[in-house]
Amino acid sequence: MFTPSNMLLNYLNAQPRDMFDIVGALMGYINADPMFKTNDFEQAIQYVLNHGVSKEELFAQFDSNIEFEENTSKWNEEYYSYARVYLKDNFCEKRIAHVKAIAKKLYPSPVRQVAKNVNANHAGNVPKKVQSQQISTGRKPMPVWIKVVIAIVIIVLLALAIKELLK
Incomplete structure (x- = not known):
């Protein structure tokens, strides 16, 4: 069962309500879980909507004047921070989805990564031990x-060691 943060509760109960503060509290859920491993962010939004805030109040209209990069090859850690x-600044459903x-894209789940690896290796040539290691580490x-x-450094060190032995 979802329990809202104290910050979110305080902002929801404030009179008058400040939507910028509520959005800030909602953004805290993304900051706490930037990979969206849980559904806390969605539950927090639903909590806000179920406790007296309308969709029209919570969600702004998409502002196309604020940067919105659709080219996925340009999505990196820095752009994710900006996004x-x-x-x-423009809390809308389109930007949430973005x-x-x-x-x-940046943080594929280990389960999806293993599935991708299994498919790439013709469905099943990846040993179960390797699959479980990939799932458990998440790296x-x-x-x-x-x-x-690393390989070059090892080769150079081996060459130097052999040269020293042959003297």
């Missing part, structure tokens, strides 16, 4: 360039 600021889409895979640098 959350833009959402606070922020969630960016989070989903991003190491970038290839880092693996290459």
Whole structure:
């Protein structure tokens, strides 16, 4: 069962209500869970709507004058931070969906990642032990360039060690 934060309760009970404060409290749920692992943000919105705030009061109209990057290749950590600021400034359903889409792209869930790996390996060639490790760690895979640098360092160190032994 959802329990609203004290901040959200205080802002909802304030007279007069300040929607900017309520939106700020809602943004706290995204800041606490930027990967949207839980549905606390959605439940908080529903709580606000069920406790005297109308959709018209809560959600603004989409403001196209505020940046809105649709090119997914430009979505990165920095843009995600900006998108959350833009959402606070223009709290609308389109921007909420946008922020969630960016989070989903930047932070794919380990379960979705394993499913993608299984499909890429022709449905089932990934051993169950590997699948469970990927699910439990939730870490991003190491970038290839880092693996290459590590391999080069190891090769250079081995070459130096062999050279020293042959003296």
